[in-house]
Amino acid sequence: xxxxxxxxxxxxxxxxxxxxxxxxxxxxxxxxxxxxxxxxxxxxxxxxxxxxxxxxxxxxxxxxxxxxxxxxxxxxxxxxxxxxxxxxxxxxxxxxxxxxxxxxxxxxxxxxxxxxxxxxxxxxxxxxxxxxxxxxxxxxxxxxxxxxxxxxxxxxxxxxxxxxxxxxxxxxxxxxxxxxxxxxxxxxxxxxxxxxxxxxxxxxxxxxxxxxxxxxxxxxxxxxxxxxxxxxxxxxxxxxxxxxxxxxxxxxxxxxxxxxxxxxxxxxxxxxxxxxxxxxxxxxxxxxxxxxxxxxxxxxxxxxxxxxxxxxxxxxxxxxxxxxxxxxxxxxxxxxxxxxxxxxxxxxxxxxxxxxxxxxxxxxxxxxxxxxxxxxxxxxxxxxxxxxxxxxxxxxxxxxxxxxxxxxxxxxxxxxxxxx
Amino acid sequence: xxxxxxxxxxxxxxxxxxxxxxxxxxxxxxxxxxxxxxxxxxxxxxxxxxxxxxxxxxxxxxxxxxxxxxxxxxxxxxxxxxxxxxxxxxxxxxxxxxxxxxxxxxxxxxxxxxxxxxxxxxxxxxxxxxxxxxxxxxxxxxxxxxxxxxxxxxxxxxxxxxxxxxxxxxxxxxxxxxxxxxxxxxxxxxxxxxxxxxxxxxxxxxxxxxxxxxxxxxxxxxxxxxxxxxxxxxxxxxxxxxxxxxxxxxxxxxxxxxxxxxxxxxxxxxxxxxxxxxxxxxxxxxxxxxxxxxxxxxxxxxxxxxxxxxxxxxxxxxxxxxxx
Numbered sequence: 001x002x003x004x005x006x007x008x009x010x011x012x013x014x015x016x017x018x019x020x021x022x023x024x025x026x027x028x029x030x031x032x033x034x035x036x037x038x039x040x041x042x043x044x045x046x047x048x049x050x051x052x053x054x055x056x057x058x059x060x061x062x063x064x065x066x067x068x069x070x071x072x073x074x075x076x077x078x079x080x081x082x083x084x085x086x087x088x089x090x091x092x093x094x095x096x097x098x099x100x101x102x103x104x105x106x107x108x109x110x111x112x113x114x115x116x117x118x119x120x121x122x123x124x125x126x127x128x129x130x131x132x133x134x135x136x137x138x139x140x141x142x143x144x145x146x147x148x149x150x151x152x153x154x155x156x157x158x159x160x161x162x163x164x165x166x167x168x169x170x171x172x173x174x175x176x177x178x179x180x181x182x183x184x185x186x187x188x189x190x191x192x193x194x195x196x197x198x199x200x201x202x203x204x205x206x207x208x209x210x211x212x213x214x215x216x217x218x219x220x221x222x223x224x225x226x227x228x229x230x231x232x233x234x235x236x237x238x239x240x241x242x243x244x245x246x247x248x249x250x251x252x253x254x255x256x257x258x259x260x261x262x263x264x265x266x267x268x269x270x271x272x273x274x275x276x277x278x279x280x281x282x283x284x285x286x287x288x289x290x291x292x293x294x295x296x297x298x299x300x301x302x303x304x305x306x307x308x309x310x311x312x313x314x315x316x317x318x319x320x321x322x323x324x325x326x327x328x329x330x331x332x333x334x335x336x337x338x339x340x341x342x343x344x345x346x347x348x349x350x351x352x353x354x355x356x357x358x359x360x361x362x363x364x365x366x367x368x369x370x371x372x373x374x375x376x377x378x379x380x381x382x383x384x385x386x387x388x389x390x391x392x393x394x395x396x397x398x399x400x401x402x403x404x405x406x407x408x409x410x411x412x413x414x415x416x417x418x419x420x
Numbered sequence: 421x422x423x424x425x426x427x428x429x430x431x432x433x434x435x436x437x438x439x440x441x442x443x444x445x446x447x448x449x450x451x452x453x454x455x456x457x458x459x460x461x462x463x464x465x466x467x468x469x470x471x472x473x474x475x476x477x478x479x480x481x482x483x484x485x486x487x488x489x490x491x492x493x494x495x496x497x498x499x500x501x502x503x504x505x506x507x508x509x510x511x512x513x514x515x516x517x518x519x520x521x522x523x524x525x526x527x528x529x530x531x532x533x534x535x536x537x538x539x540x541x542x543x544x545x546x547x548x549x550x551x552x553x554x555x556x557x558x559x560x561x562x563x564x565x566x567x568x569x570x571x572x573x574x575x576x577x578x579x580x581x582x583x584x585x586x587x588x589x590x591x592x593x594x595x596x597x598x599x600x601x602x603x604x605x606x607x608x609x610x611x612x613x614x615x616x617x618x619x620x621x622x623x624x625x626x627x628x629x630x631x632x633x634x635x636x637x638x639x640x641x642x643x644x645x646x647x648x649x650x651x652x653x654x655x656x657x658x659x660x661x662x663x664x665x666x667x668x669x670x671x672x673x674x675x676x677x678x679x680x681x682x683x684x685x686x687x688x689x690x691x692x693x694x695x696x697x698x699x700x701x702x703x704x705x706x707x708x709x710x711x712x713x714x715x716x717x718x719x720x721x722x723x724x725x726x727x728x729x730x731x732x733x734x735x736x737x738x739x740x741x742x743x744x
Contacts, residue, residue, distance in 0.1 A: 168524055171525075172525065178527060180492050180493075186492065189516045189517050191516055191517075194481070194485060194512060194513060195485075197479075197481060197482040197484075197513070199489060200486050200489060201485055201486030201487060201489020201491075202489040205490030205492065205495045206493055209495075227481070228481040228513070230479075231477070231479035231482035231485075232485060235476065235479060235486055238476075238477055239474075393559045394562075395528035395529075396583070400583060402443075402528060402583055403443075403494045404494040409443050410471070411471075
């Protein structure tokens with residue numbers, strides 16, 4: 001009723017001020033009709049506060065930490081085969097990172113290791129919604145997204161070990177690699193939010209070539225504080241580019257809790273301010289993540305513009321391997337450990353009899369076997385020759401051919417309004 | 421041949437490249453119906469349409485990021501900065517995302533970032549700067565600073581065709597003050613090649629952009645005293661034409677480095693080092709620097725005049741160096 005009243009009032013104002021204002025009013029009221037869709041089956045509500053005790057300040061958590069774990073939400077789209085494929089990617093994601101942790105302990109990794117533990121559903125089920133012609137730009141914890149996009153565990157291990165055969169030939173680490181030819185992946189940088197306008201630009205380039213594609217990238221609850229996040233998402237919104245932005249709210253930006261990054265209740269609310277749809281999903285529920293990603297990708301391909309999807313979960317390790325995350329209150333770990341995304345999907349598949357215990361064991365053994373081979377190849381492959389550091393700064397001597405990826409750009413002159 | 425301004429030469433260059441190659445497009449603030457703050461893209465939206473001439477929000481990081489993203493799909497974007505002073509807003513995108521892309525992950529970034537720089541127009545601290553040295557210091561970028569209308573057109577066309585990111589500094593003082601006859605046919609001026617703007621036997625002045633005209637004016641005055649200046653216009657600051665720099669020093673044995681950018685960390689320091697490496701034995705006198713002051717660009721005309729290098733500064737230093 002309240003909404004109707006407001007609309008009636010707007011119309012009156014519009015009438016009294018002529019046609020121009022009416023159109024402005026109608027745009028504004030359209031934007032305000034966006035509501036934030038919430039796919040979750042539970043809505044955890046905790047508060048963190050800094051407490052000073054015995055000369056030290058630490059975080060304490062309050063809220064209901066004993067709630068039972070809900071079932072996964074049935075997907076509107078995924079069938080048995082697809083659910084098992086996503087489950088397999090998530091297992092590979094988790095176990096590859098475990099292998100990296102071991103390689104680190106053996107002194108074979110150069111630098112640190114970054115984990116996506118607790119976030120595998122968000123990485124894998126989101127990237128699973130992309131088609132080959134779509135694009136993706138990962139953040140540091142989206143190693144699962146890279147696997148789904150067609151990179152191997154061997155590629156990622158070689159990145160961490162700085163090998164000559166790594167996708168960046170030793171020049172960068174971790175998830176910092178891409179492929180503009182086959183897999184349509186943009187390499188991230190360490191500064192946060194910068195991929196957002198870049199992926200928007202990818203969609204712009206494709207559109208100039210006559211194709212509406214989905215472009216997906218990620219930002220954390222910490223990274224979304226950056227100015228370029230706003231600039232990029234606003235640009236995509238204004239230009240109606242097919243950006244699918246996953247805001248991975250994993251509660252911690254390094255050691256700073258999300259309460260100190262923003263004060264909206266849900267980051268998905270931000271979507272309203274951009275004039276785009278916002279969606280909330282349980283980031284530990286692969287079905288919810290996939291459904292939201294798929295719907296956003298379809299919207300992108302219909303040229304209707306970007307979507308902001310907030311995935312709520314918790315980062316289950318420190319920022320990187322050196323960080324024991326001792327600042328995180330223990331009860332929070334206990335709460336989220338019960339919501340482990342892989343255990344939840346495994347239980348879902350077993351309950352539905354889509355997977356038997358025997359098939360599950362075989363699947364896990366296959367993943368481990370593949371990882372074993374990848375690990376062996378990566379470990380035994382050579383380091384780059386030192387002098388390779390000096391080459392490749394510029395694209396020269398025909399090292400790359402620049403040509404429109406989706407065909408000749410559509411250059412028809414479109415004059416929208418011509419004044420006589 | 422037709423007589424065109426420096427600004428019109430740039431406009432023609434972009435226009436011709438957009439006609440020639442459908443993957444070239446423009447994005448930036450107020451470049452569409454308004455035609456850009458300085459009217460470089462005046463009429464473009466009518467001819468090429470709003471899909472290829474895109475007015476953006478006031479968001480420099482988004483402009484560069486989107487240009488880079490489009491370049492990854494094989495387009496050749498031209499991103500306009502309303503003033504090059506505002507390039508600081510997009511610094512991270514330029515030096516971390518764009519400049520490193522080819523080295524890190526083999527992604528070519530064929531895009532041009534262009535806009536007006538430079539002082540002597542009483543624009544104050546935020547509409548007068550020469551921030552080119554920031555980008556010379558970032559491997560992966562090319563940096564272009566044309567002085568003549570002929571070069572402005574040939575260099576913008578070469579920049580658009582280049583497979584690397586180019587930061588193209590137009591000098592706003594020259595936009596409408598420089599008029600030249602330039603050929604009507606399609607031509608490019610290669611990046612990385614300097615030109616001798618005036619031949620001379622006694623002293624070399626190595627410079628670029630608006631300071632080329634300061635050097636040429638000083639050369640006229642000094643010629644009357646029998647001092648012949650050679651003026652080397654660098655045209656491109658990255659990559660630098662080391663051979664041309666060494667060659668002029670080998671010819672005259674005395675060199676003055678002149679730029680409108682501030683002194684400390686300016687390109688003159690790098691030029692001095694190159695001369696030291698390439699032509700130390702040929703020097704018959706100290707390397708002399710003439711630059712702007714190490715201050716922000718002041719607003720008030722008497723202060724700005726004091727801040728900028730002048731013809732009288734060059735005449736004085738040339739006489740001193742000649743007598744050394």
